[in-house]
Amino acid sequence: MTLNIFRRKTFKHGVHPPEHKDETNGLPIRQFPFAPVIILPMAQHIGAPSKVVVREGQEVVRGQVLAEADGYVSVPTHAPVSGVVRKIGNVPTISGQMTTGIYLEPFPASSQEVQEGTPVALETATPEEIRMGIQQAGIVGLGGAAFPTHVKLKVPDGKNCEVLIINGVECEPYLTTDHRVMLEQADDIYMGMRYLLKTTGADRAIIGIEANKRDAADHLAQHMPNDLPATVEVLPVKYPQGAEKMLVTALLGLEIPSGGLPIDVVVVAVNVATCAEIGRLLPTGRSIQERVVTITGPGIKKKGNYLIPIGTPLRFVLEQVEAAEHISEVYMGGPMMGVAVSNLDISIVKGTSGIVVFSEEDVWRPQTIYPCIKCGMCLDACPLSLNPSQLGILAKHGAYDQMEQNYNLMDCFECGSCSYVCPSNIPLVQHFRIAKRTVKQHRAQK
Amino acid sequence: MVQPTLKISTSPHLKQRITTDVIMRNVVWAMLPLAAFAVYSFGISTLLLLATTTIAAVLTEHVVCRMSGKKSTVFDWSAVITGLLLGLTLPPIFPLWMAFVGGVMAIGLGKSIFGGLGYNVFNPALVGRAILQAAFPAAITTWYPAFTPDRFTQVPASTLALPFMQPPEVDVISGATPLAAFKFEGIRTETTDLALGLISGSTGETCAVLILLGGLYLVVRKMMNWRIPVAVLGSAFLLSGVFYLLNPAEYPHPVFMLFSGGLMLGAVYMATDMVASPLTPLGVWIYGAFIGIVTIVIRLWGGLPEGVMYAILLANAVSPHIDGWVQPRVYGTKPKAAAA
Numbered sequence: 001m002t003l004n005i006f007r008r009k010t011f012k013h014g015v016h017p018p019e020h021k022d023e024t025n026g027l028p029i030r031q032f033p034f035a036p037v038i039i040l041p042m043a044q045h046i047g048a049p050s051k052v053v054v055r056e057g058q059e060v061v062r063g064q065v066l067a068e069a070d071g072y073v074s075v076p077t078h079a080p081v082s083g084v085v086r087k088i089g090n091v092p093t094i095s096g097q098m099t100t101g102i103y104l105e106p107f108p109a110s111s112q113e114v115q116e117g118t119p120v121a122l123e124t125a126t127p128e129e130i131r132m133g134i135q136q137a138g139i140v141g142l143g144g145a146a147f148p149t150h151v152k153l154k155v156p157d158g159k160n161c162e163v164l165i166i167n168g169v170e171c172e173p174y175l176t177t178d179h180r181v182m183l184e185q186a187d188d189i190y191m192g193m194r195y196l197l198k199t200t201g202a203d204r205a206i207i208g209i210e211a212n213k214r215d216a217a218d219h220l221a222q223h224m225p226n227d228l229p230a231t232v233e234v235l236p237v238k239y240p241q242g243a244e245k246m247l248v249t250a251l252l253g254l255e256i257p258s259g260g261l262p263i264d265v266v267v268v269a270v271n272v273a274t275c276a277e278i279g280r281l282l283p284t285g286r287s288i289q290e291r292v293v294t295i296t297g298p299g300i301k302k303k304g305n306y307l308i309p310i311g312t313p314l315r316f317v318l319e320q321v322e323a324a325e326h327i328s329e330v331y332m333g334g335p336m337m338g339v340a341v342s343n344l345d346i347s348i349v350k351g352t353s354g355i356v357v358f359s360e361e362d363v364w365r366p367q368t369i370y371p372c373i374k375c376g377m378c379l380d381a382c383p384l385s386l387n388p389s390q391l392g393i394l395a396k397h398g399a400y401d402q403m404e405q406n407y408n409l410m411d412c413f414e415c416g417s418c419s420y421v422c423p424s425n426i427p428l429v430q431h432f433r434i435a436k437r438t439v440k441q442h443r444a445q446k
Numbered sequence: 447m448v449q450p451t452l453k454i455s456t457s458p459h460l461k462q463r464i465t466t467d468v469i470m471r472n473v474v475w476a477m478l479p480l481a482a483f484a485v486y487s488f489g490i491s492t493l494l495l496l497a498t499t500t501i502a503a504v505l506t507e508h509v510v511c512r513m514s515g516k517k518s519t520v521f522d523w524s525a526v527i528t529g530l531l532l533g534l535t536l537p538p539i540f541p542l543w544m545a546f547v548g549g550v551m552a553i554g555l556g557k558s559i560f561g562g563l564g565y566n567v568f569n570p571a572l573v574g575r576a577i578l579q580a581a582f583p584a585a586i587t588t589w590y591p592a593f594t595p596d597r598f599t600q601v602p603a604s605t606l607a608l609p610f611m612q613p614p615e616v617d618v619i620s621g622a623t624p625l626a627a628f629k630f631e632g633i634r635t636e637t638t639d640l641a642l643g644l645i646s647g648s649t650g651e652t653c654a655v656l657i658l659l660g661g662l663y664l665v666v667r668k669m670m671n672w673r674i675p676v677a678v679l680g681s682a683f684l685l686s687g688v689f690y691l692l693n694p695a696e697y698p699h700p701v702f703m704l705f706s707g708g709l710m711l712g713a714v715y716m717a718t719d720m721v722a723s724p725l726t727p728l729g730v731w732i733y734g735a736f737i738g739i740v741t742i743v744i745r746l747w748g749g750l751p752e753g754v755m756y757a758i759l760l761a762n763a764v765s766p767h768i769d770g771w772v773q774p775r776v777y778g779t780k781p782k783a784a785a786a
Contacts (some may be wrong), residue, residue, distance in 0.1 A: 012777070017460050173460065245777065258778040327450050331459055340454040363453075370466040370522060371564030376671065376725040384777035389725055390769075408776040416458030423466045424564075430456045 011246040014238040015417045025176040027304045038104040038311035044349040045140040046147045047073030058085045063115035075138045078287040080309040082110040117285035130199040137281045138288045143271035146351030164202040168209040168272035169242035172334025175354040177294045180305045182216035185276040192279030200268045205230035210237045240415040299327040299357035315344040329358040336416045366425035378418035388418035388428045395431035469669045470523035476660035484649035488538035489597025491605040492649045496533035498542045502549025503529030510558040531571035534650025539590045541607040548574040568762040569719040589646045623647045625707040629751040640705035651708040661714035677734020678713035685742045712754035722762040728772040737761045
């Protein structure tokens with residue numbers, strides 16, 4: 001690794017979509033009001049949905065467990081507000097599918113004291129206890145993936161973790177959630193890093209931040225406690241640097257093997273907001289009740305970074321921030337990898353890092369899909385050096401097996417860089433999603 | 447808030463606005479100064495020639511689309527490039543009816559037969575030119591001097607020759623191209639004349655400066671792969687340079703090689719045809735070098751004074767295979783030989 005000192009800290013290829021971060025990155029995090037009803041899906045995370053342990057009509061206290069983790073790859077769901085359980089039934093989700101959930105009506109006059117659980121003391125807790133504490137706090141990856149963090153932190157037997165990477169890249173355009181967290185919650189981040197270093201056994205930590213958040217990088221570097229073995233690295237701005245694979249490569253010059261995880265190169269990577277949440281919640285044994293969400297886009301009047309209770313209905317959120325009447329597109333997450341919302345009755349969940357809203361006139365949509373002209377722009381965009389052009393042609397012919405076997409289809413993590421640059425407007429990523437799903441189904445049938 | 451009508455789409459929701467028709471249009475813009483210079487140096491016959499090939503190409507594209515029941519694709523502008531480019535590779539006084547046939551062939555046999563834009567194996571303009579060269583070997587090597595005083599007032603008789611009539615005799619020697627002059631008579635031309643286009647040749651190949659400027663524009667706008675012209679010109683320069691150093695009396699200077707004939711035009715506007723060139727970063731270099739080397743080999747030892755056209759067509763044919771050999775290593779995998 002000694003030769004790496006002359007290496008430019010970045011990854012191969014990638015794209016530069018317009019950032020639009022200036023619109024919200026100077027706005028401090030503000031507390032959002034409680035909605036008249038809170039809608040909590042039980043499947044906010046990857047893995048088994050939480051198992052409901054309250055009944056309809058029951059009064060609950062803010063922070064109380066409403067649903068337990070159902071197995072190892074699962075987390076509990078807590079009450080983000082003191083109130084009464086109005087209904088347990090189906091709730092809408094962003095995918096369009098209904099899932100079990102809880103309708104919670106807040107007590108208007110409640111002081112909203114938070115119930116605390118069992119604190120996890122940094123000095124005395126074992127790595128195992130820290131992971132359990134993280135699970136009990138209901139923490140999942142807040143960057144958008146919503147994968148249960150305690151699972152990610154478990155270093156498999158026979159492997160070891162040397163470097164902890166704190167992901168403050170936030171490469172998605174428009175989003176400034178992590179940026180504000182880094183500026184305003186530095187102490188929580190440091191505390192979280194202590195827990196994370198202890199539970200993973202890593203010797204050192206690196207906070208990776210893109211150059212468009214230099215103020216955050218300076219802030220974190222300046223206030224870094226002396227006894228914390230951590231550094232801050234500023235990376236050139238390029239999408240999708242926030243992807244785990246790309247960040248590991250940018251910071252360390254290592255490649256995560258195809259189909260592997262960061263731990264295969266002795267690394268564990270955690271989103272910076274997740275890290276802050278761990279540092280804030282574990283010392284008191286509290287659970288996650290709210291998260292920072294960037295609400296922005298041309299369709300929003302009161303843009304900003306808001307601390308929003310989990311389960312707040314999107315319709316209420318948009319009313320509060322004075323969304324325009326004629327909005328036509330609402331994206332949950334950033335515009336590159338986020339999901340288009342079809343129904344405003346869904347709610348803010350743990351994985352919601354941003355809400356980006358457009359009106360018809362703000363959206364440019366290509367009118368014509370041309371044939372692939374083999375220009376090669378997608379090859380120069382793909383951070384994994386895949387051949388999206390060839391994959392797209394194969395997808396058109398349904399040659400999914402060939403895509404998988406000869407062109408590494410399954411490595412694609414759908415960052416969207418190829419679709420973004422394609423001059424022929426071919427929806428490449430969508431082709432690959434369908435192909436990947438089909439391949440997975442075939443595998444499952446075998 | 448009223449329930450708005452929400453549009454849903456799959457990610458990514460952002461899109462770069464450089465689309466295929468924009469790229470094609472820009473290629474046309476980049477070639478216009480060159481076309482204008484061709485008209486300025488060779489006169490009204492060249493204007494008619496370029497208009498004929500362009501109209502023939504666009505018309506063929508339109509008719510073939512309609513015949514096969516598809517929406518016309520002329521608005522992607524690719525047929526305009528083919529037509530204009532074909533005209534720029536023909537001699538200034540080439541009979542118009544032959545040029546029209548060339549335009550029809552370029553699109554019909556060079557492009558539509560393969561499935562239209564994106565599917566052509568060869569550069570369509572060069573397919574058209576190759577057919578013309580085979581069909582009308584005399585007319586396509588009948589040159590005409592540049593900057594004749596009456597070029598804006600008179601149309602040479604051969605331009606207006608009627609189909610299937612023998613074109614009238616023209617003074618061939620006075621308009622010999624620098625390459626032909628060198629090959630058959632050993633006459634060398636000044637490099638500055640070559641660069642500025644003060645010579646005879648195909649309509650669009652004479653002014654190297656304008657070709658390079660147009661190419662530069664496209665490279666800056668990221669609409670052209672700069673590696674291809676660099677590889678073509680670089681390999682041609684190196685190979686001809688080696689022979690020049692071995693025997694300066696027999697072999698021409700490499701700079702002469704670069705600036706003479708259609709090499710510059712071919713390297714910048716034809717070899718770079720996105721559809722017919724490789725996609726992979728390494729493949730592009732191999733492809734370019736192949737063109738440069740084959741061009742020089744044909745020029746030095748072949749029966750023809752010029753070899754760019756065949757070099758590019760050959761390279762087009764092998765370009766999918768080149769891509770197959772040099773698939774880039776995918777992130778997180780070991781190097782492997784991918785299937786072609």
